Amino acid sequence: MTSTRSLSEPGRGKVGPRVTLRKTLTACGLLFVVLLAAVLLMSLLGSEHLPARASMCALFSFGNASCGLTAEQSAILLEIRFPRILLAAAVGASLAAAGASYQALLRNPLAEPYLLGISNGAAVGTMIALVFFGAQEWSRPLMAFAGALLATFVVYRLAQGRAGATPERLILAGVIVTTFLSSAIVFVTTLMDATRIRSFTFWLLGDLSGTTTSLLVIALVVAVVGTLVLTANARSLNLLMLGERDAFDLGVEVSRVRLIVFLAASLLVGSSVASGGSVGYVGLVVPHLVRLSLGSDNRITIPAAALSGALFVVVADTIARTVIAPRELPVGAITALIGAPLFIYLLKRG
Amino acid sequence: MSATLLLLCELALFGACSNRIAKPVSETGGELRQVTDEAGGTVTVPAKIERFISLAPNLTEIAYAVGAGDRLVGDTTYCDYPEEAKKVQKVGDTLQPSIEKILALRPQLVLISTASQLEAFTKQLNEHNIAVYVTDPHDLEGVFRSISNLGKLLNQQEQSDQLVSSLRARAAAAEGAVSNSNPVRVFYQLSEEPLYTAGRDSFVTDLIRRAGGISVTKDVPGAWPRYSEEAAVVARPYAVILPTGGSMGEANSAAARGLRRSPAVLNGRVYKINGDFLSRPGPRSVNGLEELARALYPEAFKK
Numbered sequence: 001m002t003s004t005r006s007l008s009e010p011g012r013g014k015v016g017p018r019v020t021l022r023k024t025l026t027a028c029g030l031l032f033v034v035l036l037a038a039v040l041l042m043s044l045l046g047s048e049h050l051p052a053r054a055s056m057c058a059l060f061s062f063g064n065a066s067c068g069l070t071a072e073q074s075a076i077l078l079e080i081r082f083p084r085i086l087l088a089a090a091v092g093a094s095l096a097a098a099g100a101s102y103q104a105l106l107r108n109p110l111a112e113p114y115l116l117g118i119s120n121g122a123a124v125g126t127m128i129a130l131v132f133f134g135a136q137e138w139s140r141p142l143m144a145f146a147g148a149l150l151a152t153f154v155v156y157r158l159a160q161g162r163a164g165a166t167p168e169r170l171i172l173a174g175v176i177v178t179t180f181l182s183s184a185i186v187f188v189t190t191l192m193d194a195t196r197i198r199s200f201t202f203w204l205l206g207d208l209s210g211t212t213t214s215l216l217v218i219a220l221v222v223a224v225v226g227t228l229v230l231t232a233n234a235r236s237l238n239l240l241m242l243g244e245r246d247a248f249d250l251g252v253e254v255s256r257v258r259l260i261v262f263l264a265a266s267l268l269v270g271s272s273v274a275s276g277g278s279v280g281y282v283g284l285v286v287p288h289l290v291r292l293s294l295g296s297d298n299r300i301t302i303p304a305a306a307l308s309g310a311l312f313v314v315v316a317d318t319i320a321r322t323v324i325a326p327r328e329l330p331v332g333a334i335t336a337l338i339g340a341p342l343f344i345y346l347l348k349r350g
Numbered sequence: 351m352s353a354t355l356l357l358l359c360e361l362a363l364f365g366a367c368s369n370r371i372a373k374p375v376s377e378t379g380g381e382l383r384q385v386t387d388e389a390g391g392t393v394t395v396p397a398k399i400e401r402f403i404s405l406a407p408n409l410t411e412i413a414y415a416v417g418a419g420d421r422l423v424g425d426t427t428y429c430d431y432p433e434e435a436k437k438v439q440k441v442g443d444t445l446q447p448s449i450e451k452i453l454a455l456r457p458q459l460v461l462i463s464t465a466s467q468l469e470a471f472t473k474q475l476n477e478h479n480i481a482v483y484v485t486d487p488h489d490l491e492g493v494f495r496s497i498s499n500l501g502k503l504l505n506q507q508e509q510s511d512q513l514v515s516s517l518r519a520r521a522a523a524a525e526g527a528v529s530n531s532n533p534v535r536v537f538y539q540l541s542e543e544p545l546y547t548a549g550r551d552s553f554v555t556d557l558i559r560r561a562g563g564i565s566v567t568k569d570v571p572g573a574w575p576r577y578s579e580e581a582a583v584v585a586r587p588y589a590v591i592l593p594t595g596g597s598m599g600e601a602n603s604a605a606a607r608g609l610r611r612s613p614a615v616l617n618g619r620v621y622k623i624n625g626d627f628l629s630r631p632g633p634r635s636v637n638g639l640e641e642l643a644r645a646l647y648p649e650a651f652k653k
Contacts, residue, residue, distance in 0.1 A: 047578040075611055076580045190446075202544050202576065209579060210543045210607065326570060326581030328544075 024300045031307035038311050039085055042318040046081050047325030048073075087211050088317040088331070089310035090219035091276040092286075094268035096309020097227040099283020100290070100302050104237040105261050106159075108167040112284040113148075113269045116170075117177030119280070121151025122266075122273035123204060124181055127188050129274075141218050145270030151177055152262050206279035206332025208317050215275040222271035227306040229264040233257055234298035241296075279332045281339025282309050288346055312338075385503060388496065389464065389484040391472075399458050399504055405447055405471070406463035407597075408630035409485065410435045412497050413461070415513055415633040418504040424455045430597055431626065431634075449474060459483060461500070463631070487631040488573075489556035490521060490639065497633065517636045521560065524636075524643040527650045528562030534646045536563035537587035537614065538628075540574055542606045545582060549575040553631050554638075561642035563589065582608030589646055590614040593625035621645035 043059060044052050050073050057067035063078045095113060102111040102118075113119045125147025126140050133139040158173035159165040189200050211219075230237075236257040239247040248254050272279070286309040287301060294300050316334040323329065381397035403424035404410040410429040413422050419434060427443045429435045441451040452460065452475070460475055464486040472482045483503060485496040494514050501510020536558050540546040548554040549570040558565045566585040567577060590609055594602045603622060605615050614620060623645065627638030644651050 046580050048580045048584050071611065072583050072586070076583050080579045080583065080608060207544060209545070321578065321580075326567075326578045327572070327575045328578050 024303065027294055027300060028303050028307060031304055031311070035089065035307050035311045035314070038314050039089065042085055042314055043077065043082055045318050045322055046076070047322060047328075048076055050077055083211065083213070083216055084208050084317065084321075085314055087208050087216050087219055087275060088313045090216070090223040091208065091272040091279055092282055092309035092311065092313025093223045093227060093306040094219070094272040094309075095279060095282040096286040096290075096312070097223075097230055097302055097306040098265040098268040099309075100287035100298070100305040101230045101233075101237065101261050101265050102283070103287055104241055104298050104301075105258060106156075106165070106167075106170055107241055107243075108170050109288070110167070110171055110284070111174075112281075113265075114278060114280040114283060115178070116151070116155050116174035117181055118148050118151045118155070118266065118269050119273055119278040120178055120181035120185065121147040121149075122270045123147070123278055124184050124188070125150075125270065126274050127185065127200070131188070137212060137214055138218070141215070141222070141271045141274040144274040145267050148266035148270040148273070149262065151181065152266050156262075202330055203277040204332075205330035206277040206335065207330045208276045208320075209328065211275050219271050219275050222267055223306070223310075226264045226268040226271075227303060230261065230268075231299065231302045233260055233264075234302050237261065237298040237302075241298075277330070277332060279313060279335050281335050281343065282313060285339040285342050285346075286312055288343070292346075385483070387483045388486040388492075388499065391482075391484060393459075393481050393483050395459050395481045395483075395503070401455070401457050402459040402461060402504070403441060403452055403455060403457040404429065404461045405441070406444055406461070406630075407431065407626070408632035409461040409463050409500070410438075411630060411632040411634060412500050413504065416497065416501045416504060416506040416510040418500075418506050421504070423457060424452065428597065447471065449478070452480070453478060459503070461485070485631075487553055488551055489553050490560060490635060491556075493553060493631045493635050494518065496631065513633065517633060520636050521639055524640045525560050525562075528643050528647045531562050531647055531650065533559075533562060533564040535586065535588045536565050536591060536646065537582065537585055537589070537609060537612070538565055538567065538591045538593075539602065539606055539609070540593065541602050542604060545577045545579055545606050545608065546574055547577045547582075549573055553635065554628055557628070557635065557639050557642055558591075561639055561646055563642065563646045579606065579608035582606060583611065585612070587612050587614045588617070588619060590620045591628075591642065591645070592620060592622045593628040594622050596624045596626035598625040598629075 040056065040059065044050060044055055051069070054067045054069045055077055057065065058069050058074055058077060059082065061067065063074065066074060069077065099112045102113065102116065103109055122144035125143035125145070129139040129143035155170070155173045155177050158176065159170040161169050185204065236247070236252045239250050239252045240254065240257065244254050287305045290301055290305045290308055294304055313331065313335065316338065317331045320329040320331040320334045382394055383397055385393050385395065387393050400421055401423045402421060404413055404422060405426055407426065407428045407430065410422065410425045411431055413419055414432050414435060422438055424441045425435055425438045426447060427440050429438070439455060441455070442448045457480060459481045462472060462482055462484045464484060472484060475482045485499070487493045487496050494517065497514050498510050501507050538548040538554055538558065540548060547567045547570070548565060549567055549572040551573040555565045555568045566587050570577065587609070590605050590612065592602055592605070605620050609615055623638060623641045627634050627641060
């Protein structure tokens, strides 16, 4: 915790004053309240107008009271819109927490599930599950997890040069794996019939519509558990940011921590890709902004990134749902439209 | 393998592979004529077309229906009707045809349909001096126009006139049978997940109107828009049409989640209609119209 220079490296954010449990809880509590408010507010926005007071009443009664909503309105709110917002939150939290941990573990500010090809690995896994075990829904997150893990492993191996892993090497490895897996995706889609291609192209750009209850539950549980596991390893990640050798000397079981972080992050990416496709830039932009405002201590960065990521995707998906209603845009297009310029700005500024 | 060899032999015999495989239209000799296609482009073609390629299943169907199928030298893997169309040399699928294969087949004309989103391909073919004719139907009248235009283009005007008048008669009969009814509110579900429908620019919207229905998505911009599930709930259709079967297989055979509480689903008014009738603006579009009318007004067709 003494070497502030290395600590600030991912994201080049400032290292704030000593991070205490109290500071973490305050920041996360505040973010949680904002997220909750956003979830409720965004539930009122959609292609169909719903009465605000009755909608809130219905949400707070968990759908037990109609609160004056018609059957249709309550179906829109409780069966379509609210589950979709929850999925957006789960996907955003998963990708941002995974991004923050990859950045710390790989000591690279550009490490991000999408840029490293890990999202594409999960996408290939999901597609294989859809083609071969279409009926078994749970096979999708499982295969996506396997794909993400495999992609992570390959990128990590490719990045190890004789002189160890340099940030440039890691990004190059990511580019290679990304393009290779993109061709694999194109290859699989070519083998499919035209009707399925249409649904895939939308999903590949990130699409949160049409999730099922079981996929939503998986995504939510994985988001919470994965973020907690990563946060529990945050202290080790802090030390790892000094370099693996230094961390080892300071008593960190490097290979064990690395394995846990890879597993948890791949699980997060896998479950979010399986239900929402490849939503880009969340894992990059959100951790950066969090580090800029809260400092680079992972004990606060990871949970705060999860909450902010959830907020980001919930807002982005609301834009995707409403901006050309009753038609829809893929949410990945919105996160990229917001994320890419924001990231360029951060790069210039840093 | 043997097909490739044959092709090579053929090319060697005719000496066509010396410089360029496809001869530009202007060098083929004989009389030329200029026509304007449905996208407004000027197309120069020989007076008599001996070899042409179709890049869309609906155009293949039209070509056979007007009696020009014997001069069709190439089509796509989606072209599966009539049966003979399957035996024609394939140049790829509608989205990714092989330009090399097209050139090797030395067509005097390539037919393209906007229904298969292939306008971008036109430019590429034009650069190789291959005449491209684009059809662009947005309603049943446009489909009839395409049939007449292709009939003229392929020197089969008599047959295309006959075909169009018989199709018109069948369409009029179907429309007449349902003309006194109140329009049924129809949701056309192109695909279930994600939800796609037929919009303002789709000929299906016109088919539904002619079949005595009114598409709840008739004013949505575009031909095949991605549609919000929430909007589908509110649309409250009294009939849901699922194009499925045919070349679509089992895809799209259940109503989408947003429609499950609609009067259509509650009253069991969900109809599966052969997707090929409804996705290919060609002669069988009238079959689609007849089936739509029968689905929306079964009582009008009881004898």
